[in-house]
Amino acid sequence: MTTHLHPDERQRLDMLRTALTHDFEVHTARLTQLTADTGDPGEAHTRSALIAATRQSLDQVTDALRRIAEGRYGVCExxxxxxxxxxxxxxxxxxxxVPCQQKHAG
Structure with a gap:
């Protein structure tokens, strides 16, 4: 599918891929930082929540990059x-x- 794209669409996907790759790197660095043991037990709950949110963001970015590579990006699953x-x-x-997201979440 991505091989038959209009040049403007290909450029948009390339820019999106670059932005998502940057996001992936930022989230990976943050996850590395969050998983470093600070030795402060008072921060454990907050850190756990931040780690879970960062992992979820990484999964979402990774899935989006995979859909781009497979030519499925921008199509409702x-x-x-x-x-x-x-x-x-x-x-x-x-x-x-949006309609399918509402059904999925509802």
Whole structure:
């Protein structure tokens, strides 16, 4: 699918891939920092929550990068309809269109 893209679409995906790769690197560095033992037991609960959130972000970024590589990026995983560009701008790791996301979360 990505081999037949319009040059503007290919450029947009390349820019998105670069941004997601940067996000991946930032989250990986943060996870490394968070998992370093500071020895302060009072921070353990907060650190655990931050680690879980960072891991979730890493998973979302990784999945988005995989969908780009496989040519499936921007297509709803439930109904196979295109996900609007506006939604992807706000939520680049979106897996579902809005109606399907509402059904998935509801």
């Amino acid at each position: 439930r109904c196979a309809a295109p996900i609007p560009a506006e939604r992807l701008e706000v939520l680049p790791h979106a897996r579902f269109c």
